[in-house]
Amino acid sequence: MYENKKFAQNKDHTVQLSDKQLQTVGVTTTMIQNRNMVKLVRLNGKAEIAPSHMSSVSSIMGGHIKSINVISGSHFKKGQVLAVVEDPQFIQLQQDYLVTKAQLESARLNLNRQKDLNTSKASSDKTLQTAQADYSTLNATLKGLEEKLRIIGINARGLSSGNIRSRISIHAPFSGFVSKITVNNGQYINPADTLFELIDPAGLLLELKVFENDVNDIKTGQEIAVYSNENPDLKLNAKIVSVVPSIENGGAAMAVAKLSSAHSEFVKGMYINAEVSISGRNTLGLPNESVVSFENRNYVFEDLGKGSYKMIPVTAGISDDQFTEILKADFLKDKKIVQKGAYSLLMMLKNKAE
Structure with missing residues (x-):
């Protein structure tokens, strides 16, 4: 000035x-007049992702990476193939399933035969009990193998000797975007290795600074309008879901808001702005130009x-x-x-x- x-x-x-x-x-000229004024509080902060909506994806079983079908930052749909893994153990698991399935059928026939023989006392109770134990053991083994195949994405009920495969696909557990890729083609990975870090946009949170003068005006449940510096004309609706009451060293508290609906405009780490309209109060005022x-x-x-x-x-x-x-x-x-x-x-x- x-x-x-x-x-x-x-x-x-x-x-x-x-x-x-x-x-x-x-x-x-004008006169001082009673007005129902609405306070507009402007906030700023960053977009973050709730830990519950950040996922690390790994392979249930080890193997070599044959292909990677996404890049960092790319969007994907739930069920989309992110990568393909190859290993002989996948073949062995399918073979074990088919062999066990055949053995179970043989054990089932033997159990039925032993039941008939035992009814006519042509076989002992011990022989029947052994047949029942063999059938139960093989049935449990088959169920376990079937579950292992399901986990790696192979439908055991449709498996036959003619469609055994050496590769499995890693599918996206939800729709979102790729935050990080930690492997490359040809790399051998163990079950504990992280292949991808994925983000679910539904978990996007807006962390907003609230200065001390405005703390009493910001409440949980308030509707707010948010926009980015890159596109200030696009204002999206959000709601404040929590307010941290303590004032930090910088003279600001923190309000956490969540978008009413997911939008690709906002990504983790982006700086954002928000406007909160506080309920009006009757007060004395003048036109701005006065x-x-x-x-x-x-x-x-x-x-x-x-x-x-x-x-x-x-x-x-x-x-x-x-x-x-x-x-x-x-x-x-x-x-x-x-x-x-x-x-x-x-x-x-x-x-x-x-």
Whole structure:
């Protein structure tokens, strides 16, 4: 703002306009008035992902990476093949299943035969019990192998000696995007090795700084509008889901918000802005153009009549796109306050001081 000691020493802070100046400036006046003001709080922060929506993907069984079908940052759909792994143990597991399945069928036939023989006392109870034990053991083994095949993505019920394969596919457990790829083609991986780090956009959280002056206005459940620096015209709806009440060293608390619906515009680590409209309150205010600023203080001009105007210091509160709240404004209730032309009067008063 302007630095002018002579202006500061001009104690009457009045300016006199000629008829010609009045016509040029086009001064209009208004009165202090009751307004239902809505406070707009602006916040900023970063987009983060809840730990519950970040997943590390590995292979159930070890093997060599034959292909990788995604790149870092790419989007994928639930069930999409992310990578293909190859290893002879996959063949062995399928063979074991088919052999066990054949043995189980043989054990089933033997058990039925032993039941018939035991009924006619042609075989002993011990022989029947052995047949039952063999059948139960093979049945449990087959169920276990079937479950292992299911886990690696092979449908055991459709398996035959003609469709045994040496490769398995790693499928996406949900829809999202790839945060990191930690393997490459040809690499041998163990079951404990992480292949991909995946992010589910449904877990996107917006961590917003709330300065001390606004802490009491920010509540859980409030609807907010959020937008990025890159695309400020695209405003999405979100809701505050929690507020950390403690004030940090930087003079700000933290509010956590969640988008009403997932949107590809927002990604982890992006800087974002938010606007929160606080419920209105009935207060005294003036049109925005009536309030002028000089050296970090706010002023209005009172119309004294006959082209004479006096600058009066005021304390401004909240503001919206039309009005500014004036705190402790009772002393202005009966005064005519300049609306159009207030800034021009400020410039004239400054020039007068100089």
